[in-house]
Amino acid sequence: MKDRFGREINYLRISVTDRCDLRCRYCMPAEGIELIPMKDVLTFEEITQLAAVAVEKGVDKIRLTGGEPLVRRGIAKLVDMLSKIPGVKDLAMSTNAILLSRHAQDLAAAGLDRVNISLDTMRPEVFTHVTRGGDIRKVFEGIAAARRAGLTPIKLNCVVSKSSSEPNAREVYSYGQENGLEVRFIKQMNFAEGLFDIVEGGQGGDCPRCNRLRLSSDGLIRPCLFSDLGFSIRELGPAEAIERALAEKPKSGGKCSHNWIRAIGG
Ligand code: SF4
Numbered sequence: 506m507k508d509r510f511g512r513e514i515n516y517l518r519i520s521v522t523d524r525c526d527l528r529c530r531y532c533m534p535a536e537g538i539e540l541i542p543m544k545d546v547l548t549f550e551e552i553t554q555l556a557a558v559a560v561e562k563g564v565d566k567i568r569l570t571g572g573e574p575l576v577r578r579g580i581a582k583l584v585d586m587l588s589k590i591p592g593v594k595d596l597a598m599s600t601n602a603i604l605l606s607r608h609a610q611d612l613a614a615a616g617l618d619r620v621n622i623s624l625d626t627m628r629p630e631v632f633t634h635v636t637r638g639g640d641i642r643k644v645f646e647g648i649a650a651a652r653r654a655g656l657t658p659i660k661l662n663c664v665v666s667k668s669s670s671e672p673n674a675r676e677v678y679s680y681g682q683e684n685g686l687e688v689r690f691i692k693q694m695n696f697a698e699g700l701f702d703i704v705e706g707g708q709g710g711d712c713p714r715c716n717r718l719r720l721s722s723d724g725l726i727r728p729c730l731f732s733d734l735g736f737s738i739r740e741l742g743p744a745e746a747i748e749r750a751l752a753e754k755p756k757s758g759g760k761c762s763h764n765w766i767r768a769i770g771g
Pocket of ligand 1: 709710759
């Protein structure tokens with residue numbers, strides 16, 4: 506499917522929860538967050554129905570995000586349901602890998618193709634500080650488990666404050682080089698100011714070539730990360746919500762009042 510600017514939209518990012526088992530400082534406020542009531546969180550059946558309609562319209566690439574998708578109970582069942590939709594060529598997940606060593610085999614068996622793993626530093630004390638208490642060893646166990654399960658290629662998402670030449674970023678890059686892992690650098694974003702950059706080593710943030718729509722865990726099709734627009738699949742139905750989002754997808758991202766990347770999965 507094409508939007509009004511002629512961009513081919515074939516990529517759907519699905520946030521399955523706004524919950525997370527980490528509290529990264531650039532994502533989660535110290536005072537905590539107001540979680541989406543469970544009654545408003547989409548069921549696996551609703552997500553799969555929406556995905557099937559999106560695939561009919563031209564989507565062939567799906568990514569599961571969060572919050573942290575692995576905290577959603579039964580996530581492998583959803584992967585199984587999505588992997589059975591004819592026309593899905595690439596089924597991926599973005600995860601902080603804290604729970605990945607427990608789930609990797611089941612996810613691969615259910616049909617997940619690959620994972621992107623968040624890793625902003627190689628220094629345990631910095632990791633614990635940035636994530637407000639996370640244990641970096643679990644990330645390395647998750648990477649090893651993903652490799653054993655064949656969830657490859659494994660890519661590392663490294664958030665930087667200003668540039669990929671920062672010491673932490675350089676060390677993650679070296680680790681990636683030594684272990685055959687592709688590293689992408691994501692500059693911290695500012696929603697209120699509409700400030701963001703193209704993902705270094707990726708496609709995100711490249712508005713003229715944007716190919717994506719997002720589904721939030723509470724059922725809104727969002728045409729753009731840097732926009733407040735959202736179309737409810739429960740109110741409009743999957744097909745109408747997608748059509749509305751496509752028709753109103755902005756040419757590029759701008760200032761927006763929401764600042765909850767955790768509920769839209771980046
Ligand atoms: S800011 Fe919006 S238009 Fe630009 S790349 Fe991101 S989602 Fe696409």
